[in-house]
Each structure stands twice: as C-alpha cells, then as structure tokens.
Amino acid sequence: MDIVRSVFEHRGFELSYLDSAPGDGHRPVVLLLHGFPDTGDMWQLQIEALHGAGYRCLAPDTLGCGHSEIAPRVRDYNAVKIAGDHVALLDHLDITRAHVVGHDWGGMIAWFFAAYFPQRINRLVLLSMGHPTAYARAGFRQKQLGWYTFFFQVRGLAEWMLGGDGPISLRHVFASHPNMDEVMARLRQPGRLKAALNIYRAAVVPVLLSKQPSVYANTLAIWSDADRFLTEDQLTNSRRFVEADWVYKRLEGGHWMSLEQPERINELIIGHLKGEHSSGPADAFRD
Template sequence: MPERHFFKHRHLRLSYLDSAPDDLDRPAVLLLHGFPDQATMWMPQIQALHQAGFRCIAPDTVGCGQSDMAPKKADYHVDHIIADHLALMTELGIRRSHVVGHDWGAVIAWVLAGTAPDQCQQLAVMSVGHPTAYARAGWGQKRAGWYTLLFQLGGVADRLLAGRGRFSLRRIFGSHPDMDEVMTRFAEPGRLQAAVRIYRANMATMLLTPLPRVSANTLALWSTADPFLTEDQMLNSRRWVDGSWQYQRIEGGHWISLEQPDTINALLVNHFR
C-alpha cells in the first residue's frame, strides 16, 4: 500500500501518496487525478505499476482529497497546480518522471509535458485530449460539455450541485463508480466549491489560449461510452504531439481506470517500459 505524506508549497499543506518513499532507484510515475476525484482513485494503477518496478507518486490536487483548500479562484489555475506538482517532485529528489492524467489531470499532464518537457519522460492521458484540440472540437463536444458552463455560475451552481435535482452533481456524474463516496467527501464545508474552482479558473485558458506542443512519447486512451468527451478531441490531439503517438479506443465509460483497471494497467506498464 502507498504511504500518505504531506509537503508545503504556496503556504498550503498538500497531500500525496508514495508507493516507495525510500527507493530512489525506481523510475517514477506521477499520477494526476481529475474532477471529482482524489489521489486514491489511482490505487489499482499504483499497485500494478509498483509491482512492475515503478515508484508511484499520486498528489491530491489543491482543494481535493486531503490537500488544503486555497482561498482564491486564481489559486486553482493550471500553472499553479503544475508548479505544485513540480515542487513535489523536487522535494522528493525526482528530476524526471513518467506522467499519467485523467480528466482534469489529463489537462494538467498535457500542459506539464508541454511547458516542462525535460521533466516528463513519457506521457499517458485518459479521456481529455490536448487542450487546443479540445477547444477546437466540434459541436458534439460542446454539447457533451454543457455542464462546464453550469459550473461557472458560482454560488448558484454550488447550491444546485450539492442538491439532488436535475442539475445536481449526483445526477450529472451519476455514472461515477462511487458517487456516494464523492458526495460524502464534498459534504465537508468548502470542499465542493474548492474542487469546482478548477473549472472556473481554467476555462478561458482551455478555450482561448494556444498551449504548447508535447515532445514526449504519448499514449492516449479514450472510452466509447464517455458521456463528457468525444473521440475527435482525443484523435486530433495527435497534431500537437512531436513524440511517438499510440491511441487506444476502449469500451466503457468515463472512469476507465476504475472500471477496467487490468486493461489500463497493462497498457501503462507496456508504455512506460
């Protein structure tokens, strides 16, 4: 089992899981979760990758899991989150790592790989394509991502998301494998608002700002029954990858790392080896 540790950055106490805290010889894998998840979503992958000889580092993004909640919307901008993750790797003495991301974690992984190429050995992204490909995707993606506009509505959205109606988080993300755990976690005062801030702090960047190309060899995974992401935004991400490109289309819903861990684990181990 990975150990939970904490470190300080930006005056925040940030949490992470580490599968081999005393082993500097293992190649490192940085696993980045999305919304509405936390680092523990990666447990099936951590166990498989650790067994295959890797050291797994899975941070709780600011405001999520057991990491502190930052006070301002701007604190949740992708640039600050990447700085948190790179500071963690520096703290652990890890110069370079493989990077895995799902959902918003995939967005962060794409941008990290593009802006800090020397620190990303190989990249694996699930569900969300390169942010520029996402922004340029067609009407189908705009329709599938309707809820991202709801999330911008501040207090109104927070009240709706916490409830049980049509626009509740429980209804929108009803396909999550463990929605009861998610809602129990978000019952802590401020936690839901903190987690949603990643949408509010980054949508302009996602939609309007051209983001860097990626030089790392990239494994891209997309699932056929994902209600939130269309295939074209992942397929078209090939245009922003200068390294080798491997695409895998998987049967299943949005949370493929939880729903099909054996398939995902095998793909990750093979890619990173």
C-alpha cells in the same frame, strides 16, 4: 507494499500525496493525476500494478481536493500553477523526471505539465482528455457533452444545485461514477465542492481562450466509447500537438476506465512506459 500518505508545502499550501515507495531512489517514478470529482485515491489499483512492475508511484491530491488544503482565490487554481505544484512535489522528493499519467481534468494538467516542464517528463499517458487546444477547438458535440463546465462558472448557483438532490446535482449528472456515495460525502464537506469547481473557473483563459504549446514526450492516448463527457475527436485531434511518438487506443466502456477496467488500463500503461507500443526505445530513467 505500503502506500504512504504524506504532505509537503508549496505556494503556502499543504498538499497531500500518496507514495508507494518512500525514499526509494532506484525505481522510475510515475506521477498519477486525478480529475473531477476524484482524488489521488482513485489510482489505488494502478499503484498496485505499477509498483509490482517496478515503479514508484506518486498520486497527489490536487490543490483543494482530497486531503490537500483549500485555496481561497480562484486564481490559485490556474492550471499551469497546479502543474507547477506537481513539479514542486518532484523537487521535494529530489526526483528529476517522471512518467505522467492523467485522467479527465488530471489529463489536462498532464498536458500542461508536459508542455511547460518538458525537462521533467519521460513518457505521457492520457485517459480521456485531449490537449487543451484540441479540446477548445472540438466541435458542437463536445460543447454539448461538456455543458456542465460552463454551468460550473456560475458561482454560488452551481454549488447549491450540484450539492443537492435535483436533476443538476452531482449524483444525477455524474451518476455513472462507480463510487458516487464517496464522492457526495466528500464534496459535501465545507469548501470542498467550491474548491473543485474553482479548478474549472480558473481554466477558462488558459484552456478555452489561449493556444497552448505542443509536447515532446512519447504519448499514449486512451478513449472509451461510452464516455458521456468527452468526444473521441478532441483526443485524436491532439496528435497534431505531440512532437514525438503517438499511440492511440480505443476501448469499450465508460469514462472512469481506470476504475471500471483496471487490468486493461494497467496493461496499457505499463506497456507504454516500457516502450512496447512505440517505434522508439523506452526512455531511460534518469534521476
């Protein structure tokens, strides 16, 4: 397997993605969506396992992240628009439907993808992140753990402090990230940290102030008990927004479970995509 990086254009921006099987129209497709402060490269170990299990993997760099172009306006990073970018990637590759896997803020985008583009999704996998309405309604503990999302709204000050070396720096706040040196080097490139923060700035209205639709895809939700950023209830309470099979798995470990325990995560994802965890049959691949 040779993972190929390619680009396509949508909304006037060049967007980058990894593809494990370019031009292969026979494999079912898995769309892997990263969160903050990551890129599509975080999914390397999942791509290897999924490709070996017969799937074609696409791992896009969200607008402004990784190798994708930086957008100039906050509103360009609207969560529904970003979900639409991923639909446009499927269109670009003539792919009708895909399984969708999302971690952290990529999980939020996965919920939006499933809610607003239900005809494009087969099965859904969420790592850590609950449905946007369940997240917004989560209790005080979630507000405590997610304090940084409010700090991210303070334009200019947030960039200055997060890019430094103090107690509110990225290195301090997200110290549990397994690849923090790479994260710091990447986000210190001109415009990259601001772009990553703009994803949160554009999400205040669609996530915190608006009730979002339910989803109709068979769903696997996974949470790890040492997660420092997301509470268990914001994920388990997401069950009420899934009008399909729902499977919940609670693991030991930290927030970046796909990097910290890839074999277990790969096993769970592949099992779900093959229909091993749910009461219904596996979704047929349609292209």
